[in-house]
Amino acid sequence: MKKIIYLLSLIFLICFNAFSQTPYTNAVYRHEIKSVVFYNTDKPASFPIITLNSTEQVVLGFDDLTGGSRNFYYTIEHCDANWNPSNLSPAEYLQSFTNDRIFDYRYSTATFQKYTHYEVKLPNDNIAPKIPGNYILKVYEDGDEAKMILTRRLYVVSKKVNVAANVTASNNVAARRTNQKLNLTIDYTGLNVQNPNHDLRVFVMQNARPETGYMNTQPTYIRGNQLVYNDVNINDFSGRNEFRHFDTRSLKLNSEHISKIYRDTANTVVLLTDPNRNLPNYILLYDNDGKFFIINQDGNDPRVDADYAHVYFTLAANKPETQGTPYIVGQFNDYKLDENSRMQYDAAGRFYTHLFLKQGVYDYQYVWVDNATQRASDTALEGNYFETENEYQVLVYYRPPGARWEELVGYSFLNTAKQ
Template sequence: MGPSFLKFPTLLILLLQSVLCFAQSPYGNDVFRHEIKSVEFYKVDKQAAAFPVISLNSDDKVTLGFDDLSGGSRNFYYTLEHCDANWNSSRLSPAEYLQTFMDDRLFNYTYSSGTYQKYTHYELTLPNQNIALKIAGNYVLKIYEDGDQKKMILTRRLYVLNSRVAAGGTIVPPNNVTTRRTNQKLNFTVDYAGINVQNPNRDIRVLVMQNTRPETGKMNTLPTYIRGTQLVYNDVNINEFAGGNEFRHFDTRTLKLNSERVGRIYRDTANTVMLLGDPSRNLPNYTLLYDNDGKYYVINQDGRDSRTDADYAHVYFNVGTNKPETEGTPYIIGQFNDFKINEASRMQFDSRGRFYTDLLLKQGVYDYMYVWVNNATKQPDYFALEGNYFETENEYQLLVYARPAGARWEELVGYSLLRTVRP
């Protein structure tokens, strides 16, 4: 009953994978095994999908949860590694940034209950009595099998804050007339009076991210000017982001009835969800739509514990592009797949003139968007199918990094969250 797909030669698929995949490394948000699904990593005292930033030497904690669809239990281990602001290894000994053990086994797992798709749910809370942190900064959490880091399962980025500077800013229209209707510009200041740095131009860097997406982030290495202990970043040519559009969404919190974007639900030996067709949204004017800024939430309204009784479904997407398949291909991205443009997120052309794909997703609420990739340039176009508007509501994260005097590492010393005002 599912849509038919064109079959691509193996060589072409391998070529596309090599060109389009974001580089997977031990220092990004990556999943290395196809049977690992529904990875969530968030601050415990916030709602799920909250940005994983915690304060050093506080009661703050983060939770990692994920499912293993291969069933049974496996020997998963975990560790943390300190990184610089660009997510390169700080090359420190674990004894320099960990108070306790270097690694630990992941013992907390539960089998699914009452679901068509059987899985094992794993969960981890950090810091804990076996793994605790000494210094602030960027950390990559590594999950691997049999105590062997060559058998990497997944990685997540953790931000540990030692708040010693004040950062704040505003979101304004760009000075450039040609981008005033599409882009958003950030002007901000950092007051470093609380830290001792020898050269603020050299020792302080500020990363600006839109909706927690590091692949589109902008690193500020030099302020526009210095006013006392304030670093001012307001040059007309920096920190300008495309506004984009509000994310599309669908809701599978229950598989007993159709929600707003669900066309049909089939339940037999597996769950199948057919979403309504998506049109291109590259229109002249902005349309208000409430979204979750790309996030997703695992929720099952029909059960008691979404971690283990939420089921999986094959969710079918289809989009009309007004573009021939000879020019390019759309990809579907969101936090649920770490915004990865790769073979797993690639859509295929159907004989009825639309692009289709199906993804195996756990019950919940999902934000997503379509990215058009041109066959000739291999470059992603985030706005060809979604549009680009200054009015779009977005979140911006400001992360301030400093290198302590005489230290061999960078610390996260400031964090601020900015939001655009809904129109």
């Protein structure tokens, strides 16, 4: 009996350790939680980064479609550059309490869909980071982390290095018409760096999408106190295409890309059919680089008076279902490829789905998953062009001598249209 108990305990520990080392990501764990926004308060939908010990804050907002009020708690945990837990005690990275309850909530008004909107700003008097780095924000119910509601990635920087970056055409001749290459120079003057190849790492991502990112672990060469990353084979990104978008700021009239709006016991929005955009040449379109904005043109406060609608999407992919499946993604669903974003095939040879979304302006795109290879491609249906306007985020991580954690010591933002 003791042997069985020992084996079960061993299996539990192995599973627990494996789970605890799983990288944290942006995720929503309950189907009734919708419209999660998380950004620097200086600008809606902005990258969720703040400077340590400054007046900057991020705001988290989300809706609970069950209505009423629930006991939601939150905390933050320090992580390394790869979003694994740093395994520090909360006293080492938090200035005050280890968790707090979300007290700011309001009920929806004059909407078909009833919901409760929750909101919290960080840092605050109860939860504040002590050291720079990556932090995962956790929201859970009844003070029990086993009842996880959602997680969001938070970046806390203490700027100790200078970052110079520029975007050029790819050095690969075959990719000149499709790819955008970033060249970086990191000046770490004044920083105690004993081994530049080990102590500093640079992560670069496109449009705040970690799945597009490259982790630079070694520079191309070192020039004095500068690390130069310009090798022909690194930081070479697919330009992709501008995002598609639709506008439901008003449900009283058809706006751009909307075919029909029905309002009865619920709101229904039917979008125009989307074509396959993998064309020979780039076409200029304006987008929000994958973001979404909760806006109600007919109300006063979209946080509580914007309504929800069943939004119907149709895609003429010019591909049969035997070849693969498209998924609809954007910042609004954390670019997740799952059953909620998967599209179905109809008898007319088109793919379709519907999503339950709050009023606003949404960017989205289609990702094609090939049946034979099971590989996901966000260019197969959208196209891939050097001319595409993109945002890039550059994050510099540093491990101090003798430290057990990594700090975020540099950040740079680039826009290919505003260099």
